[in-house]
Amino acid sequence: MLGLIRFALALAVLLSHVPGFDWALNPGVVAVICFYCISGYLMRCSYQRFTRLAQTPVRDFIVDRVLKLFPQYLVVLAITVGLLWLWGASPGFWLMNQQLSPLKLLWNLLLLPANYVFEPLVISELLPHPLVPPAWSLATEFHFYLLLPLLYRWRSLFMVMLLATLAVQIFGFVHESTRFNSDNLGYRYIFGVLPVFLMGYLYADDSGGRRPLAVVLWLLYLGLAGCAFTDTLIHQQRAREVLLGASVALPLLATTMHLRGHAWPGRIKALDERLGNLAYPIFITHCLGFFIIEHVTGMPVRASASFVLCAILVCLLLSMPLEILQRRLERARIALRGFASMKTDQRLDSDTPARINPAPSA
Template sequence: MGAYRLLLAVLVAVSHMGKTFMGLNPGVIAVISFLIISGFVMTSLIERNYQAPGKVGLFYLDRVLRLYPQFLLYFFAASAVLYILFPGSPQEAELTFKNIAASLAMVPLGFYMFGATGSGILPPAWSLGLEMCFYLVIPFLILYRARGVAFILSVAVFIPACLGLINTDVYGYRLLPGVLFIFLCGSYLYKPQAKSLAIVAGTAVAAALIFIAIMAGWIERRPSNAEVAAGIALGVPVVYLLTKLKYHRADEFLGNISYGVFLNHYAVMYFLHGLWPISSYDAYTVAKILGLSFLLSGVSYYCVERPALKLRHALRGGVKDGGRQVRGGETAA
């Protein structure tokens, strides 16, 4: 699944360079697959390591050690570039104590649309706030067998958002109530039973029908609703098939650099634009940004994330799955 995660990070990056595919934003479609993967991996992680109420705090610590090291590096790198190369810009104006403190708490990033923090310093990081909200609830949904109720309630929020009865982009893409069922599709794919497979397959089929209805004009096209539907319809079967593949070291390496690429491409774009103003994102410019992003991600993984990875392994007590170490808890077997 590592190569797929890197592909998703690249799609997010190119979407921020203004690239679309058949009028669709590939970044939104990619984020939906990230949510499905997250649901799968977190369920695996909890059931193998933290399946007791008293271990929920350790699960949260595990997640902090996963998300924060590279986030802090690239958040401050982007802040430094904005401060030095873009004085007086709207993004540089967000470098206030309030915004920085709220951003470092991470959860407020997912509520930027309500003024909880700014969104211009490291724009992709808003989804980390959404991830953190999911991390807060998923242990209890699993431990107390509440996934089914949560799934239904989430769909009840998503449908009116998709139809435009409430804000489509906010409640149908960015906030947890409307997308929790997408995370849970991934959760159901971990050790799936017939019932859970039926739920997930039915969701993918329904999403495909919604996408067709949107593109045909039967449902009004609104911000992100076509992309979210497409992301579910495509992401569910792809993630299901990828969970059946065996572990491979090359795949793990590609997955290891995906998080850095997801985080750092905006800092790279800021830096290059500050040195040589970019008039358009042609193929050469896109390749240059992605190449530098890959290089920096490799360095930051080995220099910043791997030390934290050792702490996470120690936290889990060297848990093994079927006699094989699951490396980092992020690359699904």
């Protein structure tokens, strides 16, 4: 049921960007943290397969991740740039109230720099937001992809990085200033949020005996969440949201992985796969969808039943062609690396390179 979970998390991010909802806790932050933990799990399993089945695992893994993320992202970026040039900046939706420039476009094309729109590390040409606003989190995730081969290869480096970044994240939770706080150190930057990825990574390492360490890390997050929600030492709203996400993420992942081994009917598996494939397109298109609705219909971007329903429908319409594009590119991606993606019902630690039209989930 991982596809359904990822689809629901993408919808949570969509809802979090609709202005006017009076959220006690931002569901988008909780969802992104859950995404990071799931990514840590899946990428550890994926890279392990590259080390077993690829001749040049580091290079092939990075190329594979580029082919997975970039085609759909570049299509959405191109449409966004075209509409901003044609229609101008959004008057009513702050995330699309942007001006175009050649340098800004270049930074967005590279994706990795899109993380640097938050103090104190800012690329001013990217401000106020990436052209595809959720791209900052894709950039954070790509930082993790670049680190993963090193962390997999050297366990001593893994522990140093885990402890160092955990210290940075906890400092961000406790310390509050305009330059250093729970938003940038606890949520945005890889050198603060890396432990969330590594919690999922460690949970995937059952055969290596490090899964208990994932549970220890989860218990630490649970304790910190207790401090945050009782206003003890941790007082920032963003810290509460991140810690809630971290507290939910591992049980959600564990439950999902347990259900993954269940003998689900074929139709349920197919639906789960399709929903999972739509999660990433929804994640990257929803701000564009809001912009289109605002301009075409004149409907204000705000928390109303009519707008939310329209937004979900438009995002699905935008996402379906992107999902078809990715499925068509999947054959080239598999041919290039020489083995297939893990099927939704395949053991994640399997050495068997599935060959027949697999699910493009990892």
